[in-house]
Amino acid sequence: MNLRGKKVVLGVSGGIAAYKACALTSKLVQAGANVTVIMTDSAQEFVTPLTFQALSRNPVYTDTFDEKIPEQIAHIDVADWADLIVLAPATANLLGKLANGIADDMLSTTLLASEAPVYVAPAMNVHMYAHPAVQRNLLQLEQDGYQFIEPGEGYLACGYVGKGRLEEPETIVRVIEEQLNKRTTFHKKRILITAGPTKEKVDPVRYFTNHSSGKMGYAIARQAVQLGAEVTLISGPANLEVPAGVKHISVESAADMYDAVMEAYPNQDVVIKAAAVADYRPKHPFNEKLKKQGDNLVLELERTKDILQTLGEKKKHQFLVGFAAETTKPLEYGKQKLEKKRLDAIVINNITEAGAGFSGDTNKVTYVSKSGNTIDLPLQSKNDVAKAILQQVAKELKDDR
Template identity: 70%
Template sequence: MNVQGKKIVLAVSGGIAAYKACALTSKLKQAGAEVIVMMTEGAKQFVAPLTFQALSRNPVYTDTFDEKVPKQIAHIDVADWADLIIIAPATANIIGKLANGIADDMVTTTLLASKAPVYIAPAMNVHMYAHPAVARNMKQLEEDGYRFIEPGEGYLACGYVGKGRLEEPETIIKVLEQQLTTAQLLLGKKVLVTAGPTREQVDPVRFFTNHSTGKMGYAVAKQAAKLGAEVTLISGPTNLSTPKGVHRINVQSAQEMYEQVMRHFEQQDIIIKSAAVADYRPKQTYDNKMKKTGGPLVMEMERTPDILKTIGEQKTSQYVVGFAAESTDVLHYGEQKLKKKNLDAIVINNIQEQGAGFGGETNKVIYLTAVGERIDFPLQSKEDVALHILQRIALQLKDDRR
């Protein structure tokens, strides 16, 4: 997919790289996009608004209180008009404002009012880009759903050589086109994701659980939403924020997760079971705190519902993917699980491998399908793993014409 016919708002902030925004405006127009430019006061120190007006053939917005059409509120009208927004260049200042919800000019008020996807192309001194405050603000914006076009490395206007140079306009457009194509992969699909651990209560004080943090499942939910899916996330107890555009249902026990999965199961196109669900729970629980005794404690356990097996048995057109966290004979046990539970695919990881266990930011997995496909994904971020898994699912669904 290309940018032809897209309504694009280009927000230009106050850095020397503002001159590249002129070329970006021109190339977007040449590619068939409709472009409206907004500028901060700082940006006007580098490029005159008239330049962008001539290149875009549209009025340039620089002042929140300059209402060009009396019947409209400018920053709301522009926010609603946009199919997507690009901030290029994005200075440390504008990144900091957005990360903290500050809206004190035309650019920031419009960005806070818009529901369009926002792409941020940073440009600043190499040390500014590496500063903990800037890194923290960018991380916050990523969690809020903003997308980054990383700066390039090279000679900077300040004289330094390093990372911080605004990416070239041609590259920015190429990234946008790739993102627009990706955003359609699961459009119209309903995706159910389970994530996190479960807690099996013993008494009001104690419970059995496991080391799962939910990071892998939340990454899957986040990426599925970015690919255009309608996502339901059924989550055990975690400290993670709900990804943008995802409907989250909180549960505690394996039984509660089972009930919620079965309640939503029939309406789904894709089900991805990444939760670490307890296999056993105490057969007897207590309303009051158990008191310790002088001797050992023996507690009888019973099986919890096998959610994945139930789904595998009852599925009709749903594409069902399971996860297998193993510590020995990982491929053998993963293949067994794939067959026994009638799955379409399974994601296997060795929790003993460095960077592939619970709680980390990375994962290394083997992706197996029921039709014999095997892909070994190298160690990478959990979000990248999630994206690659979803891309394989989308490709399989396309081939199956489901």
């Protein structure tokens, strides 16, 4: 897939790198894209709208209240028109607005109104780029589904040398075309992902649960959407934002998750079960608050239904991936689970290792397929782990054809 015929909105914000956006406009047009440029007030201090109009051969938008066609609301019309949006240069100010949902000009308002994929090419002073606030905003935007074209390192207009230089226009175009190709990886594929813990009621006040945060499953859902999948995320209680474009089903107990998964399962192509589901629950939950009864208390527990085991037994065409969070002999126990539950692959991690626990933003895992293919993924962000897992699943699906 390339840019020919694609409707591209190029958002230009106020930095010296705005001059490179002129060349980027030309490159996009040469690649066959239909380009509409939106400029912030600050961007116009560096380059005139007339320059972009001449290069794009389209009107340039600079003012939210300048309605060029009375029958249309400009920022809504442009937002709906776009197949994709490119922000180059993206200044620290623009990143802050987007990360916090601020819409106070034509560009930021259009971005909030659009459902098109957004590619962000930051450009700023090296110290600004490294500032904790900017890094927080970048992380938030990544979690919101924005895709980044990292700035290069070199001599900056401010005189510093370091990371913060807008990537070259040719590279930006190439990266976008590569990302567009990736978005076809799971085209027309339905992926079901489970995430988070479950809660098992003891009484109206108390419940049993576990340390799962849901971050790994949510990261997989986020990346699967970006790879073109139709994603259903069934999640236990998790204090996380649902990734854009994901169908979200909220559950609480293991029984709730079992019912939701079984209902969705027949129509899925891939199932990735990252949730930490309770193996046991109180056999007789109390309807009233349980009062203190001396020094010791014994509660009778019963097994919950094994969701992954049932999925393996019912599997027809689905590619089934399980997770194994272990503390001892992770590979041995993980491989046993792979075979016993008729999985196509399993993702194994030792939660006692630094950076590989439940609540962090990083993970270190081993991917094992039923064919014996074993891939060790080093410590990295859960988003990067999710990408690697999905790339391996896509490869195995392709090899099975």
